[in-house]
Amino acid sequence: MGIKRARENDEAEVDMTPMLDIVFIMLIFFIVTTSFVKESGLDVNRxxxxxxxxxxxxxxxxxxxxxxxxxxxxxxxxxxxxxxAYIESLLAENPTDTIVLDAHEDVTHETIVTVADQVKALGLNIAVVSKI
Structure with missing residues (x-):
């Protein structure tokens, strides 16, 4: 009868520890081998x-x-x-912020400076055109 009792207490058990070890090793392997590549480029704020x-x-x-x-x-x-005064009247019709100054090479600097001063008094930009 003793032999029969030993078989009743003997249950089949599966040890899960080696399987969990393999799962964690595979997880670590995939994490390490995955490449985290940051794409190179420029960030443009338009x-x-x-x-x-x-x-x-x-x-x-x-x-x-x-x-x-x-x-x-x-x-x-x-x-x-x-x-x-004349430029002010033109600005009332067509507002702009740039005046193009085209002066002949034989004109005195005094005339050019007088015109440039009046344009600057209006707060406008001056673009000077020179002929070569």
Whole structure:
């Protein structure tokens, strides 16, 4: 009878420890072999448009000084002392922030400086065109 009792107490057990060890080793292997690649490149922060396309095509005002010292704005001869007032009237019709100054090479520097001072008094930028 003793033999029979030993068989009743003898149950089949499966040891799970080696299987868990293998699972953890495989997990570590996959973590180590996975490559964490950061893509190289530049981060670009593009500015947002503040003006429409039509606003960016503003025309500049052309101020020419010919070889005789005459100041010509929009095909009209303007007195040296009235340049600022005439440009102000043009700005009321077509606002811009740039004046193009085209002076002949024989004009005195005094005339050019007088025109430039009046344009600067209006707070505008001056682009000087030189002919070579």
């Amino acid at each position: 500015p947002k448009a503040t003006k429409s396309q039509n606003d960016s095509k503003q025309k500049s005002i052309l101020v020419r000084v010919n070889e005789y010292g005459n100041i010509i704005i929009n095909n009209r001869i303007v007195d040296e002392q009235r340049v600022e």
